Amino acid sequence: MRIAHSLSLATLCLALAGCANEPTVQSDYDHSVNFTHYQTYNFAQPGAGRYLTLQQKYLQDAIGLQMAQRGYQRSDKPDLIIYTHSQLEDGMEYGLSPAFVGWGGAWQWQNYDRMPEQWTENSLVIDVVDPQKKQQVWQGAISQFSPGYNQALTTSDVNHAVANVFKQWPTNTVSG
Numbered sequence: 001m002r003i004a005h006s007l008s009l010a011t012l013c014l015a016l017a018g019c020a021n022e023p024t025v026q027s028d029y030d031h032s033v034n035f036t037h038y039q040t041y042n043f044a045q046p047g048a049g050r051y052l053t054l055q056q057k058y059l060q061d062a063i064g065l066q067m068a069q070r071g072y073q074r075s076d077k078p079d080l081i082i083y084t085h086s087q088l089e090d091g092m093e094y095g096l097s098p099a100f101v102g103w104g105g106a107w108q109w110q111n112y113d114r115m116p117e118q119w120t121e122n123s124l125v126i127d128v129v130d131p132q133k134k135q136q137v138w139q140g141a142i143s144q145f146s147p148g149y150n151q152a153l154t155t156s157d158v159n160h161a162v163a164n165v166f167k168q169w170p171t172n173t174v175s176g
Helices: 002-018 054-069 155-166
Strands: 024-029 040-043 080-103 106-130 135-147
Touching (some): 024 155, 040 054, 054 080, 106 155, 135 155
Parallel strands (some): 040 080
Antiparallel strands (some): 024 135, 080 106, 106 135
16 A cells, blocks of 8 residues: 555656646635735654655655745644645556458448557645644645556656646635
8 A cells, every 4th residue: 555655656746747638736725714824834744654755755845845935934833734645546448449341342341449548647635734723724636647657757747746736826815
């Protein structure tokens, strides 16, 4: 399970950063929250018997960069706690294409060949929680389908994917 999670995170951002189609980015936040009251953040700590993988560290570094650009500082007593969830799903679809067949000089389109297509859906969800209220205040998600299976990951890919999610971070004003 842990290896699968690490592999999922490791392949996630490459596919999100630039493969077959544009990534889908979504976010939502509590519109009643005044984000100017928050100044610090930290990441949820790994549970007992768990550890921070290199890919998770790259992800935390990328998120930390985005938070710093918005004026937040990392702290051991944070105003906000950040949780990340990633998922990788490989699959195979079969499309049908016409096949030209015939017998004894009478050729025609009669049959269909099954054409397999491999794909990967990669998803990353970033939850930001107010630990005092025990309430989620923001969520950003990015997902993308890409052809083929697992590919290599670079820190640049992670940074790019996380930057896309944080483009939808709310401004530091109270709405409403």
